[in-house]
Amino acid sequence: MYPGKFYFEDGSFKLIDNDTFKTLKQFDENTFDMIFADPPYFLSNDGITCSGGKMVSVNKGKWDKGLSVKEKHEFNKNWIKECYRILKDNGTIWISRNIA
Numbered sequence: 001m002y003p004g005k006f007y008f009e010d011g012s013f014k015l016i017d018n019d020t021f022k023t024l025k026q027f028d029e030n031t032f033d034m035i036f037a038d039p040p041y042f043l044s045n046d047g048i049t050c051s052g053g054k055m056v057s058v059n060k061g062k063w064d065k066g067l068s069v070k071e072k073h074e075f076n077k078n079w080i081k082e083c084y085r086i087l088k089d090n091g092t093i094w095i096s097r098n099i100a
Contacts, residue, residue, distance in 0.1 A: 002026060024082040031086045038096040039079065040064045042072055 003026065007017035016023055020039075044064040048055050067075065083093055 020079045021082070024079070024086060027086040029085055030088045033088055033091050035083050035087055035091070035093045036096070037079070037083065037093065039076065041097070042066045 002014075002016065002023075004016065004018060004023070006014045008015040020037075040063055042064060043066070044059040044061065045066045047058045049058050050056075080093075080095075087093060
């Protein structure tokens with residue numbers, strides 16, 4: 001199975017927090033019943049927002065820096081394609097996204 005360390009584990013439920021492209025390639029086809037993904041929103045653009053009544057930076061880190069529309073599309077196509085490869089035929093994928 002997965003040779004790395006799990007971020008959280010409880011019975012048959014295991015949560016992995018790692019580089020998507022390196023991690024997904026380690027799994028065989030048709031491995032998972034369900035995948036939950038929370039990909040980068042690419043909102044880190046040196047802006048500010050209000051949180052708890054204080055102005056704070058929206059920058060989360062280099063991994064969340066904005067990309068062009070074409071780059072975002074390619075990034076998402078690539079990781080979703082890998083998820084599809086390792087998802088069982090009757091599996092499901094849940095993707096958390098920001099509508100902004």
